[in-house]
Amino acid sequence: MTDALKRVIDALDVETFLVCESEEEGKKLALSMMKNLGFKDVDLVFIEFIGSGARIRARAYLHRPGDQYGWLFAEEVKVND
Amino acid sequence: MTKKVLLSPLDPVHDIGLKMIKRGLDEAGLETKLLPPDTPAEEIIRICMEGSFDTLLLSRTLGYGVAELLARFVDLADAAGLRENVRIGIGGMAVRPEIAAELGFDAGFGPGTTVEEAVAFVEGKEYSPQENEIKKEKVDISSPYTYQYKNEKIGNLLKKITKQIIGWAANKTSPGVERAKLRENEWDYQAFLKKEDDSEFYKRYAQLCDQVPKDFYLQGVMHPKTRELSKDELISLNTYINNMQKQMRVKKLQHTRKLPIVWNQYGTGCPFMDIAHVKASEGWGADGVVHFDPSWGARTEGFLNGNLTHQEDGTVITPNNLYRIHRMLEKSTLWQVRAHRGLNTAETVVLAGKIGADLTKINICYGSLAAGTDPARLTIDAFHAIKYAAKYKMPFDVVTNEELTGVPAYKAFAGMLIVADLAVRLGAKPILQPLFAFSPEVMVGGQMDDNYIDFNAAKIYALRSIVDAPIWPGAPIGFLTQTEDRVQSSLSTALHALLAASLGVDAISIASADEAYSGGPISIPSKIDTLRGVEESFRFLGLAGIKPTENAQIWQEQMVRGIEKVLSQVAEQGDFVQSLYDGVLGSKEEGAFPGRAGYNTVREE
Structure with missing residues (x-):
């Protein structure tokens, strides 16, 4: 996890619109996109598919309750992060 | 069993x-x-x-x-x-x-x-x-209205003013009017669809243009911010559209009401991206979409041609671009091509009419006081644009955006009513477009210190007390109330939509949640944000209503008195164009400056 991501208190949401043919395809694309971005604990908070694609809100949990929180131990963010 | x-x-x-x-x-x-x-x-x-x-x-x-x-x-x-x-x-x-x-x-x-x-x-x-599945149909919001005046004094003043404008315009023309005539008489849409040779038309057309379009037609020089879309891109777009149209469906936003119809603007710069934006708008419930062209288009004499994409805000008007966008609209979607504020006003109406637009947008006062076009030039071009709008049966809204510079609402309304009256006399169907905005007038005057309801309601009450005409607040509603925060922005739009519905107006234009963001083009999710917000506000309101305070009544009366006063001054002056130069409909102190584009281009025939 980069230093900046350690500062994310709990989750990072990605809001976007995906061109797809169905809600099912939209779900798969969204989750795969989040995994491709390097996140492990991912979920789809919201999806609405109409016609040309799907409005989505995908989520990556960086810290769930009970985890050891990166932001408790975070140092100054490195510029190249 | x-x-x-x-x-x-x-x-x-x-x-x-x-x-x-x-x-x-x-x-x-x-x-x-x-x-x-x-x-x-x-x-x-x-x-x-x-x-x-x-x-x-x-x-x-x-x-x-x-x-x-x-x-x-x-x-x-x-x-x-x-x-x-x-x-x-x-x-x-x-x-x-x-x-x-x-x-x-x-x-x-x-x-x-x-x-x-x-x-x-x-x-x-x-x-x-x-x-x-929801079945939607196009709504003509102008059809139930008689355009009869309820305020006789104002009706009589307008009659006097517009009679003078009609007399003034009778023997005048401009390069814009001449291009519109050429487009009307010599450019055939069916021939365009059949890809017939139009080089002769464009040779003549180029002579009526200024340097940028002239260089494009005669030297093949492209406008610096544009490029032609490639054949591969066009073929792929067709595949994208064919696949998407099979699965298109649309939402209805109004819940238990029929009105207001909801408009969304597009104009990403690229007709392809526009199509993607429009399809999302349609899917999430917009009843109509507005074509938004680049600001330089208003200050350039003449249009370009071809399938052009543009790297900045606003999509270039060309027959190909308009055709491509029009053909992928759902049958129920209203399409407005705005003509209103520049040197191509009249020709835009002709082109939009021939290609199949449902509505257009024409004004004189905003365009010449706050959007850079010379008052005399815009008056003659708008005069002809209105006649073409009547011919192509395209109702049009008359905006009052000069309020955003600081012109008080009553003055902007006086100008709007003049254009609307002129339109009715020329056989067209105008739609009044007051702003629902946190305008400089109220920022200074304090009318919105407590709430955003009363002053906006006063505008609707004032217009309703004057004339029986359709009202379409815009554009967009909530102007200058939205911030970059998407929740605040969407909520503010949704609340203004709720007020509009409660006041029983005919239509609204809504922004995206990116309304206040100026760092780049708006995104589709931000369009969906406000459409969903507006849908929820209509669901919340149903057939119930919002009750303004007594201030709405007080400000309505003040507005009507102000409108009467301004119209009396214009009528007394006996020269509408001169009253624009003189600041009667918005002065320099109020931030209204007569535009320079097209100055000295009006000539007598």
Whole structure:
């Protein structure tokens, strides 16, 4: 996890619109996109598919309750992060 | 034999969803029984078997431990032999269809499941969302109106002013008027569709243009911010559109009302991206879309030609671009091509009319006082644009955006009423467009210190007391109230939509949640944000209403008196164009400056 991501208190949401043919395809694309971005604990908070694609809100949990929180131990963010 | 359905929530408290489904099943003539929340799984299974039920519908709202709970229920149902005769469906906020299928349920209904879907499952029918698809039709908001004046004094003043404008315009023309005439008389849309040679037309056309279009037609020099879309891109776009149109469906936003219809603007710069934006707008419920052209287009004499994409805000008007966007619109979508503020006003109306636009946008006062076009030039061009709008049966809105520079609403309204009156006399159908805005006038005057309701309501009351005409607040509603925060921005738009609905206006233009963001093009999610917000505001309001305070009445009366005063001054002066130069309809002190584009280009025929 980069230093900046350690500062994310709990989750990072990605809001976007995906061109797809169905809600099912939209779900798969969204989750795969989040995994491709390097996140492990991912979920789809919201999806609405109409016609040309799907409005989505995908989520990556960086810290769930009970985890050891990166932001408790975070140092100054490195510029190249 | 009537099918028997047992419904049971697997929650300690939540059973609303099942109650709604029970009502749907009862209305469909099925026999139903709903168990109370927190009934143990063993008891549900026993009741189901003893009562010889055909279907068991379970629900689960709470998210914790769902998989374990459902797996246990399936195990118990299997062990009891329930599954041999009973189909089991599971739904609710915590249920995902894929988990239900994995656990062996006959059906899983996630959030957003309709009652019809559950009824279809119980009846063993294939659920067809198409049956519940919303059928939308185009609405002509101008048709119910008579344009009769309720305020006789104002009606008489307007008659005097517009008679003078008609006399003034009778023997005048401009390069813009001449291009519009050429486009009207010599450019054939059917020939364009058949890709017939139009080089002769454009040779003559170029002579009426200024340097940028002239260089384009005669030297092949492209405008610096544009490029031609490639053949491969055009072919791929067709495939994209064909695939998408098969699955298109649309929402209706107004809930139990018919109006206001909701407009969304597009103009990303690229017709392809515009198409993607428009399809999202249509899907999420916009009733109409507005073509937004680049600002330099208003200050350039003449249009370019071809399939052009543009790297900055606003999509270049060319026959190809308009044709491509128009042909992928849903049949129910209203299409407005705005002409209003520049040197191509009249020709835009001709082109839009020939290609099939439903509405256009024409004004004189805003364009010449706050958008950079010379008052005399815009008056003559708008005069002809209005006549073409009448010919092509395109109603048009008359904006009052000069308010944004600091011109008070009553002055902007006086100008709008002059253009509207002129339009009616020329056989067109104008639509009044007051701003719903946190304008400089109210920032200084304090009329919105308490709320955004009263002053906006006063505008509608004032216009209604003057003339029986359609009203379309814009553009967009909530101007200068939105911030970069998407929740605040969407909510502000939604609340202004709610006010508009409550005031019974005919249409509204809404912004995206990116309204206040200026760092780049707006995104599709930001368009969907406000459409969803507006949908929810209409759902919230229904046929109920908002009650303004007594200030709305006081400010309405002040506005009407102000409008009368301004119109009296213009009528007395006996020269509408000169009164624009002189600041009668918005002065330099109020931030209104007569434009320079097209200065000295009006000539007598």
